[in-house]
Amino acid sequence: MSGRVAVLPGPAIPPWHFSSGVMPRWYAAYTCVHHEKRILQQLTERGIDGFVPLYHSVRRWKDRRKELDLVLFPGYVFVRIPLQKRLRVLQVPGVVNFVNFNGLPTPLPEGEVEALRKASAQGVFAEPHPYLKTGRRVLIRNGPFTGIEGVLLRKKDKYRFVLSIEMIMRSVAIEMDAADVEALL
Numbered sequence: 001m002s003g004r005v006a007v008l009p010g011p012a013i014p015p016w017h018f019s020s021g022v023m024p025r026w027y028a029a030y031t032c033v034h035h036e037k038r039i040l041q042q043l044t045e046r047g048i049d050g051f052v053p054l055y056h057s058v059r060r061w062k063d064r065r066k067e068l069d070l071v072l073f074p075g076y077v078f079v080r081i082p083l084q085k086r087l088r089v090l091q092v093p094g095v096v097n098f099v100n101f102n103g104l105p106t107p108l109p110e111g112e113v114e115a116l117r118k119a120s121a122q123g124v125f126a127e128p129h130p131y132l133k134t135g136r137r138v139l140i141r142n143g144p145f146t147g148i149e150g151v152l153l154r155k156k157d158k159y160r161f162v163l164s165i166e167m168i169m170r171s172v173a174i175e176m177d178a179a180d181v182e183a184l185l
Contacts, residue, residue: 024049024080025107028168029089030096033075039094040077048089049080053116053172055126072128073170078113099167108167111148115163118144119174129162129173138181145174152181 031039036052043050053072058065076099079089086105089095098105119126122144138152140161151162153173161181164171 022082022084024082026078026080026110026113027083027086027089027105028099028108028165029077029079030099031075031077032094032096034071035094036071036074036077039092042092042094043077043079043089046088046092048085051078051080051113051117053078053120053126055128055172057127072126072172073165073168076168076170078108078116080113083107106167108165112163112165115145115148116172125175126172129160129171137184139184140176140180141182142180143176145176149184152183 029039040050040052054069055072057068057070059068077095081089083105086098090097099108100106124144136152137149138161140146140148140150145161145163148163150164153160153162158175159177159181160173161176162171162173
């Protein structure tokens with residue numbers, strides 16, 4: 001038996017998938033649910049840039065009411081690292097794996113994560129929303145989400161913009177003025 005390895009052609013890999021491994025990019029890491037905040041703390045202690053978007057929620061029980069900061073995308077932590085340093089993230093207890101394609105971590109679109117960070121810093125109201133594949137696509141013209149595409153919904157008397165991060169199949173609904181969006185064809 002010879003020592004040759006046969007390489008079979010696989011599915012085409014999109015060009016955005018490849019990364020030099022040196023330049024930091026945003027990646028989504030799968031985590032144990034309800035451990036995201038602790039994992040972010042451990043990443044920060046190790047000098048790794050991470051982000052866990054939170055939203056404010058009021059929970060009511062019969063005897064009390066409590067205000068909580070909950071994770072917007074349960075089971076995910078966003079990390080900005082060069083691909084070659086992924087092992088440092090995987091060594092953090094509670095991190096399961098990266099969202100990947102063909103076994104390699106797949107970078108997220110830079111603008112989407114940065115828009116989430118900016119909106120979070122500005123205190124924009126956001127809440128989880130079911131992931132949408134179809135719907136009215138719009139482009140944001142003003143505010144922290146300028147240039148981002150999403151879906152526009154109407155809930156009661158308010159408009160909501162749904163930002164979908166396709167790599168992790170999750171969405172978030174954000175309240176905004178309808179004048180700040182423009183319909184895409």
